[in-house]
Amino acid sequence: MPRPNPLILAAATLLALAAAPTLAADVPPTCPSPPCPGGLFELVGPRALGTSAATAGITGSEAVLVNPAATGLRTGYVAEAMVVNERRGALTTGRYLGLVVVDPVSTPVATSVGYFQSLEGDAKGTLFLLGFSGAMSETLRAGVQGRYLKLGGAEPIQAVTADAGLTWDLTGAVTLAVSGFNLVPTHHPDSLPQAMGAGLAVGSDTSVRVQADWRGVFLPHGRTANRYAAGAVGLVGGMLAVRAGWTRDELLGGAWWSGGVGVTSDDGFSIDFGYKQSFQASSARELALSLRYYPPQ
Numbered sequence: 198m199p200r201p202n203p204l205i206l207a208a209a210t211l212l213a214l215a216a217a218p219t220l221a222a223d224v225p226p227t228c229p230s231p232p233c234p235g236g237l238f239e240l241v242g243p244r245a246l247g248t249s250a251a252t253a254g255i256t257g258s259e260a261v262l263v264n265p266a267a268t269g270l271r272t273g274y275v276a277e278a279m280v281v282n283e284r285r286g287a288l289t290t291g292r293y294l295g296l297v298v299v300d301p302v303s304t305p306v307a308t309s310v311g312y313f314q315s316l317e318g319d320a321k322g323t324l325f326l327l328g329f330s331g332a333m334s335e336t337l338r339a340g341v342q343g344r345y346l347k348l349g350g351a352e353p354i355q356a357v358t359a360d361a362g363l364t365w366d367l368t369g370a371v372t373l374a375v376s377g378f379n380l381v382p383t384h385h386p387d388s389l390p391q392a393m394g395a396g397l398a399v400g401s402d403t404s405v406r407v408q409a410d411w412r413g414v415f416l417p418h419g420r421t422a423n424r425y426a427a428g429a430v431g432l433v434g435g436m437l438a439v440r441a442g443w444t445r446d447e448l449l450g451g452a453w454w455s456g457g458v459g460v461t462s463d464d465g466f467s468i469d470f471g472y473k474q475s476f477q478a479s480s481a482r483e484l485a486l487s488l489r490y491y492p493p494q
């Protein structure tokens with residue numbers, strides 16, 4: 198298969214960004230007083246939380262939450278357990294437990310399976326993920342996944358939907374990615390709106406990587422909420438990852454800073470921690486912790 202032209206791929210990504218709806222920068226808040234709770238729709242793991250920008254920069258098991266195309270990229274078998282906690286002041290607005298397993302070795306395409314349990318918040322229940330990703334060429338990778346949700350609360354939800362993504366490894370040091378979420382309408386646009394993301398990552402997994410993201414959330418009544426994020430991760434001594442990021446979020450409200458660390462051992466275990474907090478309201482915060490295992494290859 199011929200090698201895609203990097204300039205054409207980059208132009209296509211920029212065109213997708215330009216064509217995506219961006220109706221108004223002053224989107225009305227979806228809760229009485231921002232920062233709004235993110236809930237299950239905004240759920241990410243500790244590495245994505247720490248850098249804020251993750252569409253093009255996260256691979257492996259955590260990619261099921263940000264870009265299905267990257268689940269089997271640059272990794273072997275991966276199993277990850279995580280806990281995510283979201284608070285607004287003294288109130289816990291969301292607490293989630295999750296387990297993700299990715300197998301990119303046994304079959305021609307990488308297979309990912311995820312299970313998340315919502316323990317606290319307005320919508321308690323479960324989320325199941327089943328995805329597949331594979332190489333379309335030497336530089337281009339595609340992925341799709343199905344979601345099944347069964348949630349309680351004031352608006353009970355039982356729905357099946359789908360996500361999809363593309364990742365272009367342009368030069369080995371530059372990665373572009375696009376992703377879409379809830380592509381099959383769930384008939385619950387307030388809780389599970391459709392969304393699109395695009396990202397750029399520059400650097401190396403073994404030194405420093407800088408990342409930038411845009412995400413558009415398509416709300417009822419023709420409204421669009423945009424999120425812009427930038428972040429970086431650096432690897433120190435081959436085992437300590439240090440992360441930091443910044444976000445401007447029209448959906449949750451205001452600007453946010455984030456940070457995190459990760460420690461990797463030689464026997465394939467790693468522990469990652471991520472933290473995110475609002476600049477405007479220091480009591481609005483989110484943290485995530487995970488334990489990963491990926492057998493040495």
